Amino acid sequence: MTALPTTTKKKLGLVIDLDTCVGCHACVTACKGWNTQNYGAPLSDQDPYGKASGTFLNRIHSFQVTPERDDGAPVLAQTVHFPKSCLHCEDAPCVTVCPTGASYKRAEDGIVLVNEDACMGCGLCAWACPYGAREADAAAGIMKKCTLCVDRIYNENLPEIDRQPACVRTCPAGARHFGDLADPTSDVSILVAERGGVDLMPEQGTKPVNQYLPPRPRDTIGMTGPATGAADTLSGEEDILAPFLASVTEEPQGFLGWLDRALEKL
Amino acid sequence: MHPAPSVILFSSLSGAGFGLLFFLGLGFPITTGWVAFVFYAIAYALAVGGLLSSVFHLGNPRNAIKSYSQWRTSWLSREAWAAVSALLVMALYAALQVFFAITVPPLGWLGAALSLATVFTTAMIYAQLRAIPRWNQPATPAFFLASALASGALLSGNVVAAIVLLLALAAVVAFHWWKGDRRFAEAGTTIGTATRLGGRVSLWEKPHTGENYLTREMVYQVARKHAVKLRVIALLMMSLLPVLLLLAFPAHHWLAAIAVLLHLAGIITQRWLFFAEAEHVVGLYYGAHIGRAAAH
Amino acid sequence: MNQPVLNLSPKVSDEIRKTTCYMCACRCGIDVHMINQPDGSQKVSYIEGNRDHPVNRGVLCAKGSAGIMQHNSPARLRAPMKRAGERGSGEFEEISWEEAYSIAESWLRPIRETDPSKLAFFTGRDQSQSFTSWWAQAFGTPNYAAHGGFCSVNMAAGGIYTMGGAFWEFGQPDWDRAKLFLLFGVAEDHDSNPIKMGLGKLKKRGAKVVGINPVRSGYNAVADDWFGITPGTDGLLILSLVHCLLKAGKIDLEYLRDFTDAPVLIDADPASPTHGLALLDDDGHKLVWDRTEKRARCYDAADVNPDLAGVWDVDGVRHRTVFVHLAEKYLDAAYTPEAVAGRVGIPAPRIRALASEIARVAFDEAIELDREWTDFRGRIHKTMKGRPVAMHAMRGISAHANGFQTCRALHMLQILIGSVETPGGFRFKPPYPKAATAHPKPHSKVTPGAPLDGPHLGFVQGPADLALKDDGTPARIDKAFTWDNPMSAHGMMHMVISNAHAGDPYRIDTLFMYMANMAWNSSMNTSGTMEMLSDKDANGDYVIPHIIYSDAYSSEMVAYADLILPDTTYLERHDCISLLDRPICEAEAAADAIRWPVVEPDRDVKGFQSALVDLGARLGLPGFVKDDGSRKFADYADYIVSHERRPGVGPLMGWRGNGEETGRGAPNPAQLDRYIENGGFAIAHIPEEAQFYKPWNKAYQDWAVEIGLFDKAAPYLFTLWCEPLRRFQLAAEGHGDRQPPEPLRARIKATMDPLPIWWDASLGQDGDGEFTVNALTQRPMAMYHSWGGQNAWLRQIHGRNPMYIPTKLWELHGFEEDGWARITSPHGAITVPVAHMPALNANTIWTWNAIGKRKGAWALHDNAPEVKEGFLLNHLIHELLPPKRDGMRWSNSDPITGQAAWFDLKVKIEKVSAPDGARSKPDSGTQKSPVGKGPDALAWEVG
Numbered sequence A: 001m002t003a004l005p006t007t008t009k010k011k012l013g014l015v016i017d018l019d020t021c022v023g024c025h026a027c028v029t030a031c032k033g034w035n036t037q038n039y040g041a042p043l044s045d046q047d048p049y050g051k052a053s054g055t056f057l058n059r060i061h062s063f064q065v066t067p068e069r070d071d072g073a074p075v076l077a078q079t080v081h082f083p084k085s086c087l088h089c090e091d092a093p094c095v096t097v098c099p100t101g102a103s104y105k106r107a108e109d110g111i112v113l114v115n116e117d118a119c120m121g122c123g124l125c126a127w128a129c130p131y132g133a134r135e136a137d138a139a140a141g142i143m144k145k146c147t148l149c150v151d152r153i154y155n156e157n158l159p160e161i162d163r164q165p166a167c168v169r170t171c172p173a174g175a176r177h178f179g180d181l182a183d184p185t186s187d188v189s190i191l192v193a194e195r196g197g198v199d200l201m202p203e204q205g206t207k208p209v210n211q212y213l214p215p216r217p218r219d220t221i222g223m224t225g226p227a228t229g230a231a232d233t234l235s236g237e238e239d240i241l242a243p244f245l246a247s248v249t250e251e252p253q254g255f256l257g258w259l260d261r262a263l264e265k266l
Numbered sequence B: 001m002h003p004a005p006s007v008i009l010f011s012s013l014s015g016a017g018f019g020l021l022f023f024l025g026l027g028f029p030i031t032t033g034w035v036a037f038v039f040y041a042i043a044y045a046l047a048v049g050g051l052l053s054s055v056f057h058l059g060n061p062r063n064a065i066k067s068y069s070q071w072r073t074s075w076l077s078r079e080a081w082a083a084v085s086a087l088l089v090m091a092l093y094a095a096l097q098v099f100f101a102i103t104v105p106p107l108g109w110l111g112a113a114l115s116l117a118t119v120f121t122t123a124m125i126y127a128q129l130r131a132i133p134r135w136n137q138p139a140t141p142a143f144f145l146a147s148a149l150a151s152g153a154l155l156s157g158n159v160v161a162a163i164v165l166l167l168a169l170a171a172v173v174a175f176h177w178w179k180g181d182r183r184f185a186e187a188g189t190t191i192g193t194a195t196r197l198g199g200r201v202s203l204w205e206k207p208h209t210g211e212n213y214l215t216r217e218m219v220y221q222v223a224r225k226h227a228v229k230l231r232v233i234a235l236l237m238m239s240l241l242p243v244l245l246l247l248a249f250p251a252h253h254w255l256a257a258i259a260v261l262l263h264l265a266g267i268i269t270q271r272w273l274f275f276a277e278a279e280h281v282v283g284l285y286y287g288a289h290i291g292r293a294a295a296h
Numbered sequence C: 001m002n003q004p005v006l007n008l009s010p011k012v013s014d015e016i017r018k019t020t021c022y023m024c025a026c027r028c029g030i031d032v033h034m035i036n037q038p039d040g041s042q043k044v045s046y047i048e049g050n051r052d053h054p055v056n057r058g059v060l061c062a063k064g065s066a067g068i069m070q071h072n073s074p075a076r077l078r079a080p081m082k083r084a085g086e087r088g089s090g091e092f093e094e095i096s097w098e099e100a101y102s103i104a105e106s107w108l109r110p111i112r113e114t115d116p117s118k119l120a121f122f123t124g125r126d127q128s129q130s131f132t133s134w135w136a137q138a139f140g141t142p143n144y145a146a147h148g149g150f151c152s153v154n155m156a157a158g159g160i161y162t163m164g165g166a167f168w169e170f171g172q173p174d175w176d177r178a179k180l181f182l183l184f185g186v187a188e189d190h191d192s193n194p195i196k197m198g199l200g201k202l203k204k205r206g207a208k209v210v211g212i213n214p215v216r217s218g219y220n221a222v223a224d225d226w227f228g229i230t231p232g233t234d235g236l237l238i239l240s241l242v243h244c245l246l247k248a249g250k251i252d253l254e255y256l257r258d259f260t261d262a263p264v265l266i267d268a269d270p271a272s273p274t275h276g277l278a279l280l281d282d283d284g285h286k287l288v289w290d291r292t293e294k295r296a297r298c299y300d301a302a303d304v305n306p307d308l309a310g311v312w313d314v315d316g317v318r319h320r321t322v323f324v325h326l327a328e329k330y331l332d333a334a335y336t337p338e339a340v341a342g343r344v345g346i347p348a349p350r351i352r353a354l355a356s357e358i359a360r361v362a363f364d365e366a367i368e369l370d371r372e373w374t375d376f377r378g379r380i381h382k383t384m385k386g387r388p389v390a391m392h393a394m395r396g397i398s399a400h401a402n403g404f405q406t407c408r409a410l411h412m413l414q415i416l417i418g419s420v421e422t423p424g425g426f427r428f429k430p431p432y433p434k435a436a437t438a439h440p441k442p443h444s445k446v447t448p449g450a451p452l453d454g455p456h457l458g459f460v461q462g463p464a465d466l467a468l469k470d471d472g473t474p475a476r477i478d479k480a481f482t483w484d485n486p487m488s489a490h491g492m493m494h495m496v497i498s499n500a501h502a503g504d505p506y507r508i509d510t511l512f513m514y515m516a517n518m519a520w521n522s523s524m525n526t527s528g529t530m531e532m533l534s535d536k537d538a539n540g541d542y543v544i545p546h547i548i549y550s551d552a553y554s555s556e557m558v559a560y561a562d563l564i565l566p567d568t569t570y571l572e573r574h575d576c577i578s579l580l581d582r583p584i585c586e587a588e589a590a591a592d593a594i595r596w597p598v599v600e601p602d603r604d605v606k607g608f609q610s611a612l613v614d615l616g617a618r619l620g621l622p623g624f625v626k627d628d629g630s631r632k633f634a635d636y637a638d639y640i641v642s643h644e645r646r647p648g649v650g651p652l653m654g655w656r657g658n659g660e661e662t663g664r665g666a667p668n669p670a671q672l673d674r675y676i677e678n679g680g681f682a683i684a685h686i687p688e689e690a691q692f693y694k695p696w697n698k699a700y701q702d703w704a705v706e707i708g709l710f711d712k713a714a715p716y717l718f719t720l721w722c723e724p725l726r727r728f729q730l731a732a733e734g735h736g737d738r739q740p741p742e743p744l745r746a747r748i749k750a751t752m753d754p755l756p757i758w759w760d761a762s763l764g765q766d767g768d769g770e771f772t773v774n775a776l777t778q779r780p781m782a783m784y785h786s787w788g789g790q791n792a793w794l795r796q797i798h799g800r801n802p803m804y805i806p807t808k809l810w811e812l813h814g815f816e817e818d819g820w821a822r823i824t825s826p827h828g829a830i831t832v833p834v835a836h837m838p839a840l841n842a843n844t845i846w847t848w849n850a851i852g853k854r855k856g857a858w859a860l861h862d863n864a865p866e867v868k869e870g871f872l873l874n875h876l877i878h879e880l881l882p883p884k885r886d887g888m889r890w891s892n893s894d895p896i897t898g899q900a901a902w903f904d905l906k907v908k909i910e911k912v913s914a915p916d917g918a919r920s921k922p923d924s925g926t927q928k929s930p931v932g933k934g935p936d937a938l939a940w941e942v943g
């Protein structure tokens, strides 16, 4: 089934807010828990109490960013926590390379899955994925990947409100959003439009469904003027009496005089 | 990419095997009886042995048979088809020669074509992968074919062809290296496009403490110096030394055998580099190749 | 071929059991999915958040979601054990509970009959302090406390002494209304999920988040603005913000006048014995100056019109209002941004810009809810005014020796702009607000064979309340409530082992600890502590004769105990998250919760509290036995239901009496079932008109009395001027009969200022300029101290803790990736891996807390990264400061509260080559694992 559907009715996926993700890894273990117990083979761990190495479908990378200002002035370094799981690409190279037909993209909702009964564990799909979203499970010998919790989102044994991915349900900061990105009126599509959501590695031509919301501009307080000072402290040259801080003490009788009049006015 | 011995052996040995079958199919040389038997034994040992070793690479060989199902889309599936058909056609062609001393040229030509096709499909498995820019170039199938033909010529004792093809191989491989060193930048994938974050971006913390499948399989890096040394060695053993031997002692069997062994060792070294030097773009998420900038 | 047919509705589980998470102290509600086993038993298959739960509303953090791995940990203890080898060796013999109890009894009974203070009973991460302290009180020892002293007592005490409530998890920002949020020194905090949920809400509304922290990670990574402050200088930054706001008159005069002690009259006559104390009327009410009537009047008179400004002579004595003192102090040029910028490491313009932003949001974006409410003076307010600037802080502020005053400074800032208990600001959670004077005082009167004279811990109001013996020596082993740290409201657990070892102030016989890894990450000077625990005297006996310890897992501390009482995991026992203790309340509701055995233990283990109930009964402790001497409670569950602290008030508030009563009511035998039916918690919502201005809000006070938080309404004024501090200062100045020892006079005078001050707390630490770099730790969000390290999933995320080095130092020392450094403090040295981090204060290094493990502990294999490269910063931190000129050694803690000053550490760095085997130093030796080692592979699917 490795021919990609020409179009899919829905484009179900995740929208991940890099402005809000605090890097807590909750989505990582929630994913591990759900998918160890559910869809297909459990996510195994080798030497779990020693030099451990295990299968995870969702991982949080952390990057440091030193923004460059047009005027070359120093800017404070930033840290960005960066969750990454399968992006359920429209043009999924992982699917077309698969010789057994185990990898496929669902025509109805665009979810990219591995049919574990057909997988021979050759690993070619993982090679084809630019994002590192597929991990061969060392114990099961087959390929594992984010299922977009296909066994949750339609699951009639779960209350309506819980029919969403485990990682989304658990994210304490609300940095993960699930929905249909084919429907411009969906909450996720609106969010992407408002916050300028982006594709990862657009040049790879995979057309990811998952979208990333970039961090909002940082360090604006006192940054009205050109920045000066070392890049670890930093100071904005706004006029020395910051707005809203006009002194009252220059008045006659100074502060207490002002206080007395102010109290009188109350 | 992690240079897995099984895969390296597979691609170099089977390449040589199918190369030999190509020449036998074309009838250079036309042999019968024991001589033919020995030639075909070597060819099948290499080709089939290679194919088998690639099966060790599978996590779940039970489903290997299913790999015939996706020939419409998957180069790996096509390779499976090409390989069996090549082997079957050539088996018939060989059997007739070995046991009945009958040669059916059209059958041979078909087998030869299928043998080359097999090598080409193998090459395309790698060449198609955009995520590995070094592989993702026309020179990849070119050198796979060149090395299969050169090995074939050498093994089949077509000295002149061998000399020419070995030199051609050297050229193609050298070009593949030269181009390969530029492919990552040409592909335009950088830590910037991977994260879509502005400014200078670098990895602060890996998502996990230990290694995982991805870091083991795809975030393999060789030291630059090391690689250059190996490239020289590969060139020498794979083509230049064998060529010199052939030029010096055209008809000397022992030395021919040594030339063959040198050549195969060179091929294996070159294949090792082919994997070890290949940078997968996923490495960016793990702090590798972050120095790389996009080509402008 | 077409796509395979999937079962999109697979069965999830056979049953969901709702209880409370305990992978950390946040106490989120969890849905534990159970799957039936062929043998009729049930197994835990998946854990997710309880959507109805007030704390987490369905979300779970990484630890909570990995709870199944904690519950199945190979490090779980299996049975009671007695030591078979030397202390520290980890050699044990499993014994029966009967034998364990009789050993414990043979040590404890004689002590109780002769001198109960020979028992030191200290508890760590536990959630049942109201119960464990009650047990200790019944036993009669003064030596009880929980871990607050080394945790964040500065935050609790600073808040309660200033405004009758604190940050910690005892209050919360108004996440739904705040427009500017300042976060000081927080990496994670106890309110783990609520803070993340709150930040999410702020981000959603586009409110501004400001992170004040030397390190920019986690919460500070998502902060819109980052102030990479120099550790230990927040007090100075805050007082400078106060300076700017005062100077510009950007303060809430109405709020200060009506709800704080700003107008209270303070004796300003240096000659008088009550200098610096408030002017009181005959029944002890504070007096303010009335602007209209021009006379001193009681602050709570219905028609009083307090004056903030002014200096008045009352009966010939000069008095000035608190506010006048305050204005004079902070308008001083010493607090201008320019004056402090260098020290705090933030340029003056940015400090001023921050002050300006606070002023702008507080006063130009003020909010008003039209909710009518009546204050304690009986005045009706048509609306609830709000200043939408919220603040939160935790150990970054409190874990410094100047932390108490810094916490007070922060609360003063909040109060000056009127953003405490007002919409958009900071809000208390029941049982707070509660004035410091409404809390008990410490008790320490020991009578052999009898209970202590009252609760151990409390809030002193002056020298008279110190825990001193008649001869003036400390009554407590940890020297809490002494002149060294008079206001140590949570005790000083971090001093117990070293004091017990030194026999100072006296020798003890039995050290009894619960849920605290004191031989490892929870102690300063870890190597030294291990030695003290295993040190022997001249005749070969251990200096600390007996050690009893309760743990659930094979921790480092287990190896140092003589008798182990194995606890269950959090899914196997009853617990009670009680209003008497640390409840799970919200700003708009009182709430409490339970844990209950959702699975039966498969080991010979017992919930520790039930074990205490057994021990209490065996020892015949009052309260634990009936008049006929027979046991009173079957187990802890029975205690939870039937114990009454005050008539009608027990551990749980929900479904009391006939099951209809909340807060007050007779014990209800069916209470726990009702909790379980309700998802493991109970909640009582605060009426709308009572949800803000709680300390002064009549409706709230009445509601609090109704549900039994207190017995009569107790409104109070916020105390910018902290009189208890002043009383100690007075003593140090020579007033009164209880006098401090000479060497401490100067320090008490200098530090115990009734108004917030700042001093450089790291001075004693820098070895006269040799050690200049600040060294810190942070909590990893996905790891809980040492106990997360046994979790197969979490340890894959945080199995390593390099020392993070800022760019400046990285380049200065020429470090490279995977490099190593030798870090030295006045006390010791460690050799550890380093990593580069740009978003970090230029003179600060840090690492993740408690990742390093001792070889043999936690059922980990010897190749575990935690054992090889992992390390503890604790080796560099000493519980005492380097000796002073006079040879005196002060404890490394806040001179006021005794809070352990973890973050005052100063070090020096050298680049070194990797040690052999790339093993970090020091090597803390090996302990034998009483539980074996974990399996070589995992694929935890429950069929």
Ligand SMILES: Nc1nc2c(c(=O)[nH]1)N[C@H]1C(S)=C(S)[C@@H](COP(=O)(O)OP(=O)(O)OC[C@H]3O[C@@H](n4cnc5c(=O)[nH]c(N)nc54)[C@H](O)[C@@H]3O)O[C@H]1N2
Binding pocket: C124, C125, C147, C150, C151, C152, C514, C515, C516, C517, C518, C521, C522, C523, C550, C551, C552, C553, C554, C555, C556, C557, C567, C568, C569, C570, C608, C777, C778, C784, C785, C786, C787, C788, C849, C850, C873, C874, C902
């Ligand atoms: N360098 C440095 N050191 C620090 C800190 C720091 O910031 N930096 N922080 C300090 C602070 S604030 C604190 S609170 C301490 C915390 O340090 P600790 O109080 O030691 O906390 P943990 O190590 O998490 O757990 C203590 C013990 O509880 C045991 N335990 C876990 N679950 C259970 C259970 O269900 N029952 C029983 N009986 N035992 C159980 C664990 O096995 C462990 O042995 O660390 C302090 N140490």
Ligand SMILES: Nc1nc2c(c(=O)[nH]1)N[C@H]1C(S)=C(S)[C@@H](COP(=O)(O)OP(=O)(O)OC[C@H]3O[C@@H](n4cnc5c(=O)[nH]c(N)nc54)[C@H](O)[C@@H]3O)O[C@H]1N2
Binding pocket: C024, C025, C063, C151, C152, C184, C185, C186, C187, C188, C189, C190, C191, C192, C212, C213, C214, C215, C229, C230, C231, C232, C233, C234, C393, C394, C395, C396, C397, C400, C776, C777, C778, C779, C780, C781, C782, C783, C784, C785, C903
């Ligand atoms: N996941 C997880 N959650 C936990 C715990 C855990 O171990 N793991 N432990 C629990 C316990 S016991 C406690 S006490 C709480 C503590 O919760 P936190 O108060 O968040 O404790 P720390 O991780 O020590 O964070 C201290 C923060 O203050 C910063 N800091 C240090 N010095 C200064 C300073 O001088 N000024 C400022 N502005 N910042 C400074 C540090 O960089 C760090 O970010 O967390 C609780 N919650």
Ligand code: SF4
Binding pocket: A085, A086, A087, A088, A089, A092, A093, A094, A095, A112, A128, A129, A130, A131, A132, A133, A134, A145, A206
């Ligand atoms: S992210 Fe990777 S695995 Fe997922 S669809 Fe795209 S290419 Fe395939």
Ligand code: SF4
Binding pocket: A097, A098, A099, A100, A101, A102, A103, A114, A118, A119, A120, A121, A122, A123, A124, A125, A126, A142, A143
């Ligand atoms: S590993 Fe499995 S899914 Fe991936 S390509 Fe091979 S057979 Fe297909």
Ligand code: SF4
Binding pocket: A030, A031, A032, A034, A035, A057, A058, A085, A086, A145, A146, A147, A148, A149, A165, A166, A167, A168
């Ligand atoms: S959608 Fe499901 S499978 Fe995918 S990352 Fe989230 S939890 Fe894991």
Ligand code: SF4
Binding pocket: A020, A021, A022, A023, A024, A025, A026, A027, A028, A060, A081, A083, A170, A171, A172, A173, A174, A175, A176
């Ligand atoms: S749970 Fe949410 S906040 Fe935490 S790491 Fe995942 S996405 Fe980020």
Ligand code: SF4
Binding pocket: C021, C022, C023, C024, C025, C026, C027, C028, C056, C059, C060, C061, C062, C063, C064, C065, C192, C193
């Ligand atoms: S914060 Fe996490 S670990 Fe702590 S109680 Fe909540 S879910 Fe459990």
Ligand SMILES: [Mo]
Binding pocket: C150, C151, C152
């Ligand atoms: Mo703590």
